[in-house]
Amino acid sequence: MSSELSRRSVFRAIGLGATAVAVPSLISACGDGTSGGGVGNAGTEQAAWPTYTAAKVPTPDLPGDGNDVQNGYTKYPSEVGNATSGKPGDGSVVKAVVITYGTPPGPKETNKFLQAVNEALGIDLQLTVVPDADYQAKMATLMAGDDLPDIMNIGGGYILPREADFVASKCADLSEFLSGDAVKAYPNLANIPTRAWKDMGRVKGRIMGVPVERPAPGNIFFANREMWKGAGVDEAAFTSGSWTSSDLLTAAKALTKDKKYALGASKSGNFGLGVHAPAWGAPNLWKNDGTSFVSYFATPEFKQAVAFMRDLYAAGVYYPDALTVSQVDAKTQFAGQITGSLTDGFGAYSSMIPAAKGAYTVAPALPYVGGSAGGKLFAARSVFGYTVLKKAAPDRIKLLLRVLDFLAAPFGTKEYELIHYGVEGAHFTRDAAGNPVQTDLWKGGENKTNLPITYLCDAPQVLFYPGVSPDAIALMHAFEKKTAPNLVRNPAYGLVSDTASKSEAAIRKTITDVLNAVVMGRSSLDDWDAAVKRYKADGGDKIGEEYAKEYAASK
Structure with missing residues (x-):
């Protein structure tokens, strides 16, 4: 993440300033034994998971399966009720920090959305937004300090240095x-x-x-269907998965011309790794062989995916500045049809549709088959991230949990309507x-992207996008149904490792740097083998x- 961006420009907040901290590391904060000498669960008395209690929701037009396939709604519910009673807050200031994929929100004096949210919550929310491109570095700095906000979301798929140590100690x-x-006591969190x-x-x-729930599919190859059709890719490739790595490479070469590129990419996307690795049959980050866990970096299928990404790069089909472009800018390039595809999370579909403005079809392509064990899709971690609270007196914790409970009100309620669509009129x-x-x-900017409160807490997601045609919603519902049997899950999700907490961010960055160098032809596949050995050691x-x-202790 960029360290040149000034601290002031990053921590543009509505009300929360950033206390200067010199050391962007959590070693001093959490490596002194204050966390109790380990963050693992093995050998501990484990707290019971919250008792699940389903909320009453509108009957879906496209029913889900309660697990890998979401409920789909082709129209908005005719009756919208309340999920909470009264205001959760007491009028006090609540400081929060969260990732953003938009621009900083306007000040509360002029921001009607923030004013309405504050009124409904009964608090003075002072929100610091941290840009995606700088999230890891800036959060590490924030977490190393002592002046913490009340609510902090750890999300966006990033691994933060000594993350679990920080959570345990602070x-x-x-x-x-x-x-x-x-x-x-918090019925929406129970949902x-x-x-x-x-x-x-x-x-x-x-x-x-508190987890911020997300649907089952992981990273998806979103395609401009018309651009790929013009390059010879039949629609069946997107709807039935009847395409191979060779088909992809051939079509990508044909599509890339006249300053248009087949594959959009960003700094955080690593050349679409989240799509290409499962397409070649690699495990989802870790493979559990019954007695041990093996990193996907060390598998032959992952190396095959790297080799194919290297072929794609050599063919010139990636957007040229793939390692410096932010995900936000990559979405803009896709919307402008400068690129013909983009790897992104399942939820990105809701913003891609309106961004297309009807000029093309945004198609979630089923995985191509890259090897004998390929054609798979990684299952997402079931959370965008999770929200932690600063240590405080029990009454304060209960207030903050009531705030999160309000934000988690389900689809079909007045609370959800406010948080997701704003003020009617x-x-x-x-x-x-x-x-x-x-x-x-x-x-124009007064929305939940620029005021990203849904990343602090949110309802279980459903398939409903205002202004999006029922056909587009049905397309995503069908995609979920077709990919559900081939989702590859990560057996390490929810597990804790002391070593991972202390060093995984650093060693993963080291091997990812080599991966990018190999893809770009600056290093060889032999260098990749050496990098894997170093990562393991x-x-x-x-x-x-x-x-x-x-894993054994969690059974």
Whole structure:
């Protein structure tokens, strides 16, 4: 992440300033034994997971399966009720920090969305937003200090240095408030499925956060269907998965011309690794062979994927500045049809559709087949991230949990409507069918992208996108149904490793740097083999051993 961007420009906040901290490392904060000498769960008394209690939701038009396939709604519910009673807050200031994929929100004095949220929550929310491109570095700096905000989301798929140590030493233990039936005091948090809590995991046997739930599919190859059709890719490739790595390479070469590129990519996307690795049959980060955990870096299938990505790069089909472009800019390039595809998470579909403005079809392509064990899709961790709270008195913790409970109100409620669509009349109106229609104020920046409160906590997601045709919603529902049998899960989700907490961020960056160099032709595949050996020796094997121990203890 860029360290040149000034601290002031990154921590542009509505109300929370950034305290200067000189050392962007958590070693001084968490490496002094204050966390109790380990963050693992093996050998601990483990808090019971929150008792799942399903909320009443509108009957879906496209029913899900309660696990890998979401409920789909082709129209907005005709009746919208309340999921909470009264305001959760007491008028006090609540400081929070969260990742953003947009631009900083306007000040609360002029921001009608923030004003409405504050009024409904009964608090003075002072939100610091940290840009995606700088998230790891800036969060490490923040976490190393002592002036912590009340609410912090750890998310975006990143691994933060000594993350679990930080959570164990500086964040509130929420077990007594959320474990077992205690969660029923917060009914919307009780509606978060158990898989999300498990994929978040415990730390030292304790429940330390609240998960922000996400659907089952992981990274997806989103394609501009018309551009790929023009390059010879039949629609069946997207809807039935009847294409191979050779088909992809051939079509990508044909598509790339006149300053247009087949494959969009970004700094955080590593040349679409999240799509290419499972397409070649690699395990999802870790492989559990029954007795040990093996990193996907060390598998032959992963190396095959790297070799294919190298072929794609050599063919010139990636956007040229793939390692310096942010994911936000990569989305802009895809929307402008400069690139014909983009690897992104499942939820990105909701913003890609309106960004296309009807000029092309955004198609979630089923995985291509890259090898004998290929054609797979990684299952996502069931969470975007998780939200932790600064240590505080029990009454303060209960207030903050009530705030998160409000944010987690399910689809089909007034609370959800406010958090996701804003204020009726200001941020949305309704069409003849009752569906929310975004106003210019929302489109112009006063929205949940620029005020990313849904990353602090959110309802279990459903397939419904205002302004998106029922056909597009049905397309994603069908995609989920078709990919569900071939999802590759990560057996390490929810497990804790002391070594991973202390060193995985650093050793993963080292091997990822080599991976990028190999893809770009600056290093050889022999260099990759050497990098894998170094990764294993520097802690990769130790992490695998600790995960195996944790996995056995979690059964």
